[in-house]
Amino acid sequence: MEQMGGKHILLGVTGGIAAYKSAELVRRLREAGAEVRVVLTRAGAEFVTPLTFQALSGQTVFGGSPEQAAPESAMEHIELARWADAILVAPATAHTLARLSHGLADDLLTTICLASDAPLAVAPAMNRRMWNNKITQSNIDRLRTCGVHLFGPAEGEQACGEWGAGRMLEPEVLIQRLAGLFKTPLLAGLRIVVTAGPTLEDIDPVRYLGNRSSGKMGYAVASAAVGAGAEVVLVSGVTSLARPDGVAFVKVRSAGEMHNEVMRRVTNCDIFIAAAAVADYRPAARIDRKIKKNDAPLALELVPNPDILAEVARLANGPFCVGFAAETERLAEHAEAKRVAKGVDMIAANQVGRPGIGFESDENALEVFWSGGRATLPRSSKTEVAHRLIELIGQRYNSAS
Ligand code: C5P
Numbered sequence: 001m002e003q004m005g006g007k008h009i010l011l012g013v014t015g016g017i018a019a020y021k022s023a024e025l026v027r028r029l030r031e032a033g034a035e036v037r038v039v040l041t042r043a044g045a046e047f048v049t050p051l052t053f054q055a056l057s058g059q060t061v062f063g064g065s066p067e068q069a070a071p072e073s074a075m076e077h078i079e080l081a082r083w084a085d086a087i088l089v090a091p092a093t094a095h096t097l098a099r100l101s102h103g104l105a106d107d108l109l110t111t112i113c114l115a116s117d118a119p120l121a122v123a124p125a126m127n128r129r130m131w132n133n134k135i136t137q138s139n140i141d142r143l144r145t146c147g148v149h150l151f152g153p154a155e156g157e158q159a160c161g162e163w164g165a166g167r168m169l170e171p172e173v174l175i176q177r178l179a180g181l182f183k184t185p186l187l188a189g190l191r192i193v194v195t196a197g198p199t200l201e202d203i204d205p206v207r208y209l210g211n212r213s214s215g216k217m218g219y220a221v222a223s224a225a226v227g228a229g230a231e232v233v234l235v236s237g238v239t240s241l242a243r244p245d246g247v248a249f250v251k252v253r254s255a256g257e258m259h260n261e262v263m264r265r266v267t268n269c270d271i272f273i274a275a276a277a278v279a280d281y282r283p284a285a286r287i288d289r290k291i292k293k294n295d296a297p298l299a300l301e302l303v304p305n306p307d308i309l310a311e312v313a314r315l316a317n318g319p320f321c322v323g324f325a326a327e328t329e330r331l332a333e334h335a336e337a338k339r340v341a342k343g344v345d346m347i348a349a350n351q352v353g354r355p356g357i358g359f360e361s362d363e364n365a366l367e368v369f370w371s372g373g374r375a376t377l378p379r380s381s382k383t384e385v386a387h388r389l390i391e392l393i394g395q396r397y398n399s400a401s
Contacts, residue, residue, distance in 0.1 A: 003179045004034035010084035010118075011036055012109040013053070015043020017159045018091035018125035018168035023048055025090060025171040026056040032175055037080065039109045040064035041096065063108040077108055081116035086181050089113070090151070091125030091168045094136050100148070101139035119181045121149035123174055128164025144383075145245070151177045185229025186394035191269040192230045193262060193319070194222040194247075195276035195308065197237030199255040203300065204287040211277045215239035217324075217364055218275030220386035222247050225273075228390050233269075235261045237276055255279050255305035266312050271397060272319040274309040277326075281305060313343040320397045325349040336369050346370045346396055348377075348389060370396055 009029055013022045022038075029036050038053040038061045045064035053061045062076060089096060089109070096110070100122070105111040113120055122143065130136060131153060144150060152169035169177070196218020200208040219241050222234040226246040234247040235258055243249045252258045255278045266272050281302035291298070313321045321344040325335045328351070335349035348366045365379035366389060377388045 002033040003175060004029060004032040004182075007034045007178075007182065008083050008085045009034045009036050009178065010080060010087045010112065010116075011038050011057075012041070012087065012089035012092075012096075012113070013038060013044040013048065014041045014089060014091060014093045014096040014109070015047055016091040016093045016125045016168070017047065019044055019047035021168060021171060022090055023052055023056055025174060026053060028171045028175055029178075030057070032179075035059075037062070037083065039080065039112060041107055041109055043093070043095075077111040077115050080108075081112045081118070084112070084116055084118040086119045086121065086178060087113060087116060088121045088123065088151075088174065088178060090123035090174060092122040094124075094126050094130045094133070094139075097122060097124060097136065097139050097143065101142040101146075119149060120147075121151050121178065121181065123151040123168050124153045124166070125168035126153075126166045127158060127160050128162055128166040131164075131166040149177070149181065185227075186391065186398075187225060187271075188229035190230045190271060190397075191233075192225050192271045192273065193233045193235065193265050193269045194218055194225065194273045195235045195237075195258060195262060195278075196222065197239040197241075198277045199237045199258055199279045199305075200253050201255065201279045201282035201305075202253075202286050203283050204289065204291050206290050209279055209282070209302075211279060213237070213239075213277035215241050216362065216382050217386065218273075219244050220382040221273055221275055221389060224383070224386040224390040225271075227387070228394060230271075233265055235265075235276075255282060255308070259306045259308050259311075262308050262312065266319055267315065269319045271322065271393065272309075272312050273322045273393070274312075275324050276308075278308060279305055307342070309344060310342040313345075320345050320393075320400060322346045322348065322393055326352040328353045331367055332369070332374075335367065339369055345400065346393065368392055 013019050026036050036057045037059050038057050040063040050061040050064045099110050105114050153165055154167045154169055155165045156167045157163055197215030198211050198213040200210045202208045222232050223244040225232045232247045235250045250261050252261055282305055284301040284303045309323045312318055323344045325338045325347050327334045331349050331351050335347050339347040348368045350366050364382050364385045366377040368375045377385050
């Protein structure tokens with residue numbers, strides 16, 4: 001297995017009990033063809049000695065002692081920063097993640113991380129409460145925003161006897177993820193249009209018909225597509241979310257506007273992902289003045305909105321189409337029927353009405369269907385689910401074209 005043939009991997013080891021697994025990681029990285037140099041933090045060296053890493057890597061180990069851990073030790077940091085094709089910090093403690101997220105350079109490892117252009121990945125390992133702590137999570141968000149790759153953590157039994165998220169990923173998984181950094185991005189060069197968020201259908205100047213959609217899933221999908229190398233246009237209804245980095249952003253309000261903006265762009269794109277919660281109906285007429293309240297019943301005449309996804313799927317030589325389906329019951333049956341009725345290539349269905357996932361939540365789980373196949377994307381953060389969905393879309397797109 002020469003997954004990492006000739007790659008220069010700089011492994012940062014910080015002070016967590018999972019550091020013992022990093023010794024195995026070095027051995028396996030070398031088996032996979034990588035050259036490995038280890039940089040220890042002072043605390044890292046208290047868990048596993050530099051000698052162990054030296055023997056396993058066949059290279060001088062850096063950091064560890066107070067003198068060697070100092071950022072100014074010789075010009076090592078620049079040389080090592082240049083040498084690395086990728087930097088992996090494993091285990092990454094909450095403390096080191098905090099230092100990295102604030103750009104601190106108070107030891108050799110953090111200085112190298114700042115001084116290098118190589119991709120930086122972190123494999124967190126800590127007690128689940130430390131991982132779930134809002135401070136750690138906001139540090140993680142910051143690191144992600146700055147392009148740092150997050151490998152894990154996994155859920156499971158912890159060294160402290162607790163159960164939860166915070167275990168470092170196993171060495172073979174870390175190697176797979178590292179190898180992924182050197183592959184051509186799955187969607188490199190593809191043009192993707194994503195819709196997200198709710199559409200709002202005005203009744204009068206102060207009232208509208210809308211639906212419960214935060215836009216989080218669609219925004220996460222757009223970000224994941226950018227991360228996979230695609231050129232992304234995000235056509236978004238009104239949301240309170242920050243516009244994702246790297247997308248061309250088109251803001252709309254109503255289904256009619258979303259329809260126009262999408263139809264102008266899809267003839268020129270490879271993949272269309274409809275994650276928006278489009279209102280099925282709009283008022284037949286928008287009243288120009290605020291409707292005054294009185295005791296009589298009020299009837300609103302509604303007319304159907306265009307089904308954007310179905311229309312795009314009907315285009316001759318149209319893009320590969322992916323739809324979403326929110327279902328409260330008989331998920332597989334309804335989703336598959338929707339896929340066929342709309343004529344789309346893939347449909348991602350989520351069960352709504354379950355606590356903790358879907359709509360405004362930060363988590364989701366999807367069942368994805370395509371002609372002749374299906375896959376389950378288990379419950380996870382919307383970011384993680386979006387990454388897995390984009391991977392699946394990339395695979396199906398590549399096998400269809
Ligand atoms: O028919 P239903 O609304 O359940 O279909 C959901 C899928 O169709 C989603 O992908 C949604 O973005 C898309 N859709 C659309 N235009 C509509 C209604 C739904 O693009 N008018």
